[in-house]
Amino acid sequence: MSNVVHTFTSTVPVWSPYVTPVDLASATPEQMAAMQVTPSNKGVSKYVLTLAHDPESLAVRSPLFNLIMYGKDGLSSAERELGAVGASVVNRCIYCAAVHASRFNGLTKRPDVIEAIFKDELDAKIEPREQAIFDFSARLSTTPSQLTQGDADALRKAGLDELEMLDLVLSSAIFGWANRLMHTLGEPLET
Amino acid sequence: MTSTTLIEQLAGIEPGSALAQALSTRAEVIRLSQASHDAVIVPREPGGLSHGLRAALAARMARQNADPALAAHYEACLARTGEVEAVPLSEPERQRITAILRHADMLTLSPRDATRADIEALKAAGVEEPDIVRLAELAAFVNYQVRVLAGLKVLRGNR
Known part of the structure; x- marks a missing residue:
């Protein structure tokens, strides 16, 4: 049995569910549709098979997630990934943090940002614009009602426009969702 | 319900503002958020979580996140289900509901x-x-929704 990963890493672990995933061979047509299984796409992760227990949610969450994280214009892809990492650090979702840290690194080729975040977590010191993005995401993820005008002002001061700020709210918030699935329904194992 | 989505109703965005414009650029995100709301609050197949229990849990999660307007929405959803009478529960069912409640609190707060x-x-x-x-x-959806609303609230005032 592989060891559980308890510390932040940009090496993506293997996710192992605590509940029995849906068996692909006996999945209902609705579950197959929600998992987007087609004759040419039969590779389905354990995570998706687990979420297929609730096909109505999965069917709408997948396009929503993709639109928020990979949509065109607005906040850059790397900065959306940074929003995802901020939420995942607060919620201690090791798996989500690893996936989105590695995407951030792939997009920016600047591993120092993630190294600083994984070392000092919410106290990390990074470049001003990235600092504003990371801090906002962390504060929205911790106690949303305590978010203030000052947090939004910091984003504007760092040069974010209205659409970029909205995209940051969305990419941080969707990880309030993703972390609550990934981190509570299973665990990350060493590869 | 009107044709506007819940997020639009509760966020109180000024028409014509830069934020309103940004939101219209992201109209599909808002539409899918509403569809997600319906999938967790009034699913066709609720399983062992009735529509009433779902609305009651969502209202509790909104209160735990200090969002009274959202809590009021879910209380109205609960009232519409008609599942508001206190009914005596069997001992196994009482244990199942207690465990669900405890877990829902953890999902929201920690x-x-x-x-x-x-x-x-x-x-x-006994939870399947x-x-x-x-x-x-x-729980994940309601905590997402709370954060979208909290984020919009501070962006709205940020002119």
Whole structure:
């Protein structure tokens, strides 16, 4: 049995569910549709098979997630990934943090940002614009009602426009969702 | 319900503002958020989590996040289900509901502390595996929605 990963890493672990995933061979047509299984796409992760227990949610969450994280214009892809990492650090979702840290690194080729975040977590010191993005995401993820005008002002001061700020709210918030699935329904194992 | 989505109703965005414009650029995100709301609050197949229980849990999660307007919305959803009468529960059902409630609180307030033991406790209390996933989706959605609304609130005032 592989060891559980308890510390932040940009090496993506293997996710192992605590509940029995849906068996692909006996999945209902609705579950197959929600998992987007087609004759040419039969590779389905354990995570998706687990979420297929609730096909109505999965069917709408997948396009929503993709639109928020990979949509065109607005906040850059790397900065959306940074929003995802901020939420995942607060919620201690090791798996989500690893996936989105590695995407951030792939997009920016600047591993120092993630190294600083994984070392000092919410106290990390990074470049001003990235600092504003990371801090906002962390504060929205911790106690949303305590978010203030000052947090939004910091984003504007760092040069974010209205659409970029909205995209940051969305990419941080969707990880309030993703972390609550990934981190509570299973665990990350060493590869 | 009107044709505007819940997020638009509760966010109170000034028409014609830069934020209103940004939101219209993201109209599909808002539409899919509404569809997600319907999938967790009034699903066609609720499993072991009735529409009334879902609305009651969502209202509690909104209150725990200090969002009274959102809590009022879910209380209205609960009232519409008609499941508001107190009914005596059998002992196994009381244990199942108690475990669901405890887990919902953890999902909202301290998800970082989640472990395998939390899921084992649900199973031991008779919560079926599909319902464990349904409960996680419900809590995860409401906590997403709370954050979208809280974010919009501070962006709205940021002119």
